[in-house]
Amino acid sequence: MEDYLEEEFFLLCALYGKSGKMPMKDERGDLDVSEVVKPVQATLSSLKMLDVGKWPIFSLCSEAELQLVRQACVFGSASNELLYTTVNDEIFVLGTNCCGCLGLGDVQSTIEPRRLDSLTGKKIACLSYGSGPHIVLATTEGEVFTWGHNAYSQLGNGTTNAGLVPYHISTNLSNKQVIEVACGSYHSLVLTSDGEVFAWGYNNSGQVGSGSTANQPIPRRVTGCLQNKVVVNIACGQMCSMAVVNTGEVFVWGYNGNGQLGLGSSGNQPTPCRVAALQGIRVQRVACGYAHTLVLTDEGQVYAWGANSYGQLGTGNKSNQSYPTPVVVEKDRIIEIAACHSAHTSAAKTQGGHVYMWGQCRGQSVTLPHLTHFSSTDDVFACFATPAVTWRLLSVEPDDHLTVAESLKREFDNPNTADLKFLVDGKYIYVHKVLLKIRCEHFRSSLEDNEDDIVEMSEFSYPVYRAFLEYLYTDSISLSPEEAVGLLDLATFYRENRLKKLCQQTIKQGICEENAIALLSAAVKYEAQDLEEFCFRFCINHLTVVTQTSGFAEMDHDLLKNFISKASRVGAFKN
Template identity: 35%
Template structure:
């Protein structure tokens, strides 16, 4: 937990009781904390209702933020100038709540003017799972689990990327060059926007004064996404923005920078403007993470593969034009020491599975090795098709495979095994999980059910947990009975209760989809019994 919380002695809580926290304000005077029990509390000067408690003026003792309690908040994003802040809370479910300053509709609520309490963003995002929010000066970007970008707020320079300069108070999907592409992260300058594609390319739009977008155009603004040039052959892994500049980290650990540089933010040893992406000092070695904020008084920072932290730009009122080795051990320490101090959390959901891994990483090498007949030593045959694997890797991840390959199995010397109880697609996804540690969250629910069965048979508990999360997030009346049946079979009590609660809340829809299937009939009867017992009690 951030050292900033020591100012309040953690409010009497143990570190283990605080799940996450946000500290912000002119002098770090505002605090929001999320407890492990899902309570959300706040205190501070509360400028323009920025704490979301609905109370005007200073909040001197911890007060519940009623609308956020019980919402499983995973992280926060905020922006602010002076005492005017707008804030976003991202939930585990993918819902987003916003509150605070809203003069240009940047909260995405369909209104303007201050919003005193956290309010869920609806419109186009109501049925979407948001995995990241990025804030500009007066505009906002939201990235969904499908890799789509939605924008809202001020648009005087085309920063919403919608082809016009009309402002929008509700989320609007950004199309144009982004159509048909998957975006893995977004970032905002004060009045510009950037999106990182799964291909490792970057798109940018909005104000292009001083060439800060890195585009070939000499126009002062671009109202639709354009491809950033000068990075041909480079795969970008992460992007972050300052107020008028961008840093991009490549998958081989190099930092590229461009834009305004009046305080040395670009780390290239000068304060000159750079209109095209250029590599900054490589004395840091291979870099694994980068950081920046939109506060003019904050430094830029990077962590290399040896976990050394470097800073440059505006460092405690000094201009540092090249990366300087520091004694910090994390970005949180960097920004605790900055002025004003803040907690540094550029939130992005852990459920985002489409992001690229560092080139040459262990996981990427495993990914390339999966189902490669040239390097593997065993094959499963499912529905007449072969899936090639490494026996040693499977034995590490499953005791069932360990007994199969290293035990007294009479055919352990065989090179192939026919699998008859599972579909090819489910078994392929199951084996691929050993190599990637990921599941495609967009696979059909019927396939997830089969994958759930495979994971249970082979006793891969972490995959079971992932399947349960996907089944919960995508549960529908059409598959609720089948999910409930699996949950009963596997003793998954939490998933059973989730199915029951879901069907009680959607009972009319369940009845409309009722048929003669015995499983569904028994399930609906159980829903009725539970509902009747609750009324009696």
């Protein structure tokens, strides 16, 4: 992160000269660069603008205090506990303090924010909570701290004594960097940077994955079927655990009385077991409700299984399902799923920005995904879940200043500050030579002795070249999958490997039956093997429709021959 900030700072200085001043479009006048750099680390990881006022407990904070909030978590059996961090990396807590879950060293409730001094200066990477409640927190440095309810050793400190202050877990984790945490009702999981899962706490149903039902007082690595796997995502239901590995497979263990493990049975599982019904489907994320499970695939499809008494599976009925069942949300691709082990509520966000909810919503049973007026899945849990807790650690982006990254983004295609313009398809694109030379090896050499202020470009279209230049300012792209193919061509030509990966990601997100063959052809042409495999799997999974498209009928002969051969090898044409 520090290297990234240093580069962005240098770029900003280069753009605006040694004075360190940059023109702003508000009423504040010129702003010193140091004002922008100081808070940038707190904001680069922010997710979005968020109205924390949707959670009633925030009404206990003053307006001045709310302005400082950068991260927040609302938890507790009645959503009456709050932890938040400030722009100064201070952590504050307030609420009823059940079982010392505020970490203040006592069990006294407080309606005024109190600073958690023992963690001052620590930057929170992720946080989860149990039903007791207990807290598991990981810092950006990969350290793990726990406190709160501990009757089942869910704090991992080797005892069953309540943890009134944060406890730094070092046993079996001292040389590990934790990047994700998850809590069930009374058990805890952590995921390390090398893809290992560690578990501890309540184990009456095998939820710590040790092979027995004895409680686990300290962190132990979950092995078995996960021994040689690289885990990329974890989640917990009330008494079950889930892990997604880098191959897209899902492994599950623990309580299965409602079919929440997706194994086609209701028997508990004391060690990790692969969800065989998802064979051939690559899962990216998993989310657990009280007794139901959601997964999101790399094609933007959602599958659900488990308890369904409130319609939380989104199937249109209230029958439990022990096998993965597809959840239909119009025709838009899903990019985010949300569930929380303390609730029977489900939510999802589409690529088009629409947010859906289903399950128990303010006491009502919503059995099919319902389109909301929200822009965030977080709002669903604030307004409709019972209790109204947060399903993840919230990140709040301040709006009273521009970060370095935001300032650079604003200067793209700005004729007032640019010293170079590209002429593409009769249109100008305004840029800054120094930024292009810093960000791109191609421009570093091509612009070295070039004193012209206009460069004509005919090799690529205007949308593609504009997207490329904008990428150099923003590190992101926003294109249709068809245009992303053109950008993939450019990225290959300029040897921009990161841009190439972003193009492939965009193409994956926009693939459909109509364009699948065209995108497969592009992947083959530009030797994008991962994308080629993805497009091929998509075509096989939607073979009947794909073979009826004009793209298939006009398919290159050699590509068609190879496609049929490969499809035959995977059994696509068997009866």
